[in-house]
Amino acid sequence: MGSVARQPLQGQRPAQGLALSSRATHIAPAPRRSAGPARRGRYSAVAMGLHWAIASLLLTNLALGFFGASLDGADKLFVISGIHKPIGMTVLVLSIARAIWRLLHRPPPYSAAVGPLQRRVAGAVHGLLYGLMIGLPISGWWMSSALPARHAFTYFGLFPLPFLPVPQAMWIAVAADQVHMTLGWAVVCAIALHVTAALKHQFFDRDDVMARMAFWMADRNA
Numbered sequence: 001m002g003s004v005a006r007q008p009l010q011g012q013r014p015a016q017g018l019a020l021s022s023r024a025t026h027i028a029p030a031p032r033r034s035a036g037p038a039r040r041g042r043y044s045a046v047a048m049g050l051h052w053a054i055a056s057l058l059l060t061n062l063a064l065g066f067f068g069a070s071l072d073g074a075d076k077l078f079v080i081s082g083i084h085k086p087i088g089m090t091v092l093v094l095s096i097a098r099a100i101w102r103l104l105h106r107p108p109p110y111s112a113a114v115g116p117l118q119r120r121v122a123g124a125v126h127g128l129l130y131g132l133m134i135g136l137p138i139s140g141w142w143m144s145s146a147l148p149a150r151h152a153f154t155y156f157g158l159f160p161l162p163f164l165p166v167p168q169a170m171w172i173a174v175a176a177d178q179v180h181m182t183l184g185w186a187v188v189c190a191i192a193l194h195v196t197a198a199l200k201h202q203f204f205d206r207d208d209v210m211a212r213m214a215f216w217m218a219d220r221n222a
């Protein structure tokens with residue numbers, strides 16, 4: 001167990017929703033539900049599982065998107081319609097599930113080593129990532145649905161995937177393509193920022209921020 005283990009955890013709330021202050025006894029509002037491990041300063045298994053599943057699928061799909069865009073004909077159809085689109089739909093469903101989970105479950109409190117400015121910046125970048133994780137696949141879905149001649153696509157050949165009920169016109173599909181590309185580059189920048197911050201915490205500050213999300217690392221607050 002590291003030294004962080006004995007530091008007070010800022011933002012930590014009483015588990016039962018009842019708080020006794022030194023001046024008066026009052027009933028504090030019950031906190032949102034928080035899984036056991038999160039109370040000790042770590043994300044829950046569900047949050048970690050969704051984080052790493054979405055991270056690996058999204059990074060794979062970014063590479064497939066940029067690679068597929070450089071291809072032509074049958075190769076392009078195979079990479080974009082056969083792999084990139086179903087992975088994108090998976091990212092969309094998992095990201096919506098994760099956003100709902102996040103709204104219902106309070107994240108673990110930071111240790112005192114993480115200052116208020118860092119917490120605010122992290123919150124802003126996380127909010128941006130949630131928006132991009134959902135907005136990026138929707139913009140691709142919109143582009144495919146707006147094409148005058150739509151290419152039917154399936155979920156890895158298992159079942160057909162629907163199109164969005166949007167107007168079909170080439171200029172709309174081109175505009176949606178621009179949005180999709182812009183969001184793609186925005187997610188690259190946001191991930192670069194996010195990963196750099198995580199590595200800085202791990203190797204420079206040597207605090208417990210990485211261990212909050214990394215199930216393979218020891219829980220320093222346990």
Ligand code: HEM
Nearest residue numbers: 055058102107122126129130133191195198209210212213
């Ligand atoms: C190697 C890549 C990655 C590493 C090392 C990493 C690391 C982390 C860590 C340590 C946290 C917890 C930070 C904290 O509590 O302040 C976190 C949270 C988060 N990560 Fe990542 N991450 C990676 C990739 C990604 C990717 C690709 C995405 C999505 C595009 C992503 C989205 C998020 C979000 C939205 C949160 C906030 C969780 C919440 O509080 O709801 N991460 N990540």
